[in-house]
Amino acid sequence: MSEPKADSPVHVDSESLRSFVETVLTEGGVADEHAHRVADGLVRADMRGVSSHGVARLEVYMKKFEGGGFNPDPDISVTPIDAAAAMVDADDGPGQSAAYLAMNEAMDLAREAGIGMASVTNSNHFGTAAYYTEYASDEDFIGIAMTNVGSDVIPFGGSKPFLGTNPISVSVPTNRSFPITLDMATSIVAMGRIQEESRREDTEIPSDWAVNEQGEPTTDPHEAVAVRPVGGPKGYGLGVVVDVLCGLLSGVGTSPEIGPLYDDYDQPMRLGHFIAAIDVSAFRDVETFKADVDDYIDQLKAVETREGFDEVKLPGEIETAKYREQAQNGVELQPSTVESLRTLAEYYDVSFPN
Template structure:
């Protein structure tokens, strides 16, 4: 198992993107967001995604040098056309615009069309924390989940991320898919040769399965049954229908549709706390709320209560200090990728890849 630092991973990812003709700034942005996923413990959305990004870039399905434009502009709202660029580049640009508008007007919403898979939503929501704002980000995804009661994948896992600042306590950061689990967890189980719990997914015939390979051929299930389905549908409307991006079954698959762009849509909101109450008061109240939960008595079988994002903060601190253990399959895929791109010679090994 390869043991690497975040900086080593980021440097590797930057080299990969630049070797394909991605501008240095865009390569840096994309690499940073991928590695932040690995640092937070969201391994399914980190450098493990590099091979499929490279494949789509080489096929011309992602624009290496997009002309990202604001196509509709209002004081507190805008629509951004990502020109089929890397989702991280488009998402970062759109959230930056959203924060600029929120600084001027107290609250802002930005819709995005013609984008691609943009990694972890938490990254963009957490951009608001540096401005002492609340950030909310959603995205639609390729259809991987059946509506409640169905078996045909018509909706994406359509994740939602919300970041809320606090005072002395850590910010609250909710980052969740609207499926019971994200597809990435099933992919990880498949790589490890492990079974998945009943209730995560159904096979192509609509039957419950514990086999990750069968689940990947079938469809994920929404969290909370009809509630998760309803939330996924609303996010698809906000991200896809409202912005003019693809929606539902029309959204391109990251892995499956290797003949067309994804046309993913994003929805971004930034809210300036000072527009509602003094920031110091808000942060003090947030601390009180957080501590009331942290200091409450755990139920039987639990040792501690956690706030959304708290485990990821701890994981980030741990991995930033101790490094990251790459899954052997991911490490080998990255080695193969580096060889294919001519970044290393045939004699290179996983152990020497990040040296």
Template sequence: MAHKLFTSDELSTFTIKVLEKVGVNAENASLVADTLIQAELRGVESHGVVRLPLYVKRILQGGTKANPCLKKVAEGPATAIIDGDSGMGQIASYHAIKLAMDKARRNGIGAVGVRNSSHFGTAAYYTMVALKEDMIGIALTNSPTVIAPTGGITPLLGNNPWSIAVPAGKYLPIVVDFAISVVARGKIRLAALKNEKIPYGWANDSAGNPTQDPLEALKGAMMPIGGHKGYGMALAIDLLAGVLTGSSFGPWVKNQEDVSSPQNVGHFFVAIDIDKFMPVEDFKNRVDALIERIKSSRLATGCEKIYIPGELEYLCQKERSRKGIPVSQESQQKLSILGKEVGVPFPALS
């Protein structure tokens, strides 16, 4: 289908204006817009502006508060729990990683949980905040159920994305960010939006059979990476992001499409101040040595280069910052409809 290129400023301005039209204050609107545009730039379209219509719908229907009142409900020297007050997950999550970093500066490590939240975008957005201050960032979140336990067909766990970002010296930082399912559920939504088939192995239908139909996949269960190992990872993340934070967990996390109900999603963030363990430059040199060894290793047949996690996203961001962000015709139509509903012309039609 036809794509059109947009600048990040065009998409950001549109997103901010739309959010402000539905009551989100300027600071929160700018933050949420930044998370969506950064996802687009890094090639993670499933977590980009395609999310905006659902975010707006949840605000208008009462499932998400436009301007939540964040509150610390527990705190220790290196730990805290923040109540997200049913706001957009980006708002509480940004405050949480910054608080974790403050605690790490004093204690070497900071861990902050968030309860009563919602979808927070890409996990890497928050771990990369820590990179800016030469810290290691870790982010975990639970999510609505899409993964069945090994041996079952009923989804009882979310795909529970996680990320870790580690600074390097002469090389790009290592940024790992993935969901526990073989692919993010957002990619199946995107395939459904585009009327495209999905590969076998991404998901099963509601009867437990492999399917290429994205609509049937959305009714069934996502396949976890590594089979029983992925199931174990999804469970472990839910124990930290859901059970430990006091949020909902397992099958009790509300679906995002239930737009009139708070999701009560949980997140968990960790910041590590490298300098409390060893000099930062020494650490970066050690990371560089590992990266260099990996990149200089023998290539498999048909491969021209070994990439470090996060490198392809960086290259995509560099290209899209220069050339523009491609937005599919289907997404343009949805955003145009949203713009008309709230009185903000979408750039393609303005």
């Protein structure tokens, strides 16, 4: 790899990057199976173009593991509730491990009952929700995943943060090379994007993204203390629903009760996830269903485009294209992320991939 300019993105082979992240985690004391799951989740986020939830988070994850806030070797347990539901206790471990196990449990339940649900308690940050729902759609399930997080979002009509960005993802299997995947924060932007991109790059943010301490719009990422709900009252309503399903159903509590990711490194976040899987075969022949989905996609793509658009895209289609591009050409990392990873490489005596 040629030496890039200091302010230029760097492209790293995806498998080498995944191996590097996994090695850093294991050198930091994280058990092998959890290091693998966290590394895979972070790198996949970057490959889909969601860098705010990718390897840029590794530094703060390591602070949480080293500080004791994240359990590096949790005893994650599953308690059956009935034929279609289970409770998963993450034991303060990484959210990636707990949510992935929960989706497996939900799919197993769905194979018997048609739909399976798992409520995850005592968990931590789990990255992108699409990581779990696309895993389910690959197995011909409709996957659903959501999580509450700490208070970063003002309620509609409010001036102080209360809700989390509380993301929701749904993935639907198709016969195409990509599933239909909705993966959205219920805020206009994820706070992580401001923290991991705008602040590090010291770039202005759009005036409708965030508010300052006084509850007024700001374009300065360093002044941003909360973000706005997407779509005003609609996103606010969705954020409330996620808080109920993830926080109150699991018993961990709502967003204001969740611990921070970027502070108090000796304390777990203790948040909740809601994971569900629908077995398509319980309702319809899978291939017939997928053929109907493909026909639906054809109809959407046949819609006449307006000026500035060449094609109607499906939710998740752009991210899939980005994933393939980066699988072939390497994962694009911003200079600030590379600097963070090189610091970790030096600290843990791990070679950064060339």
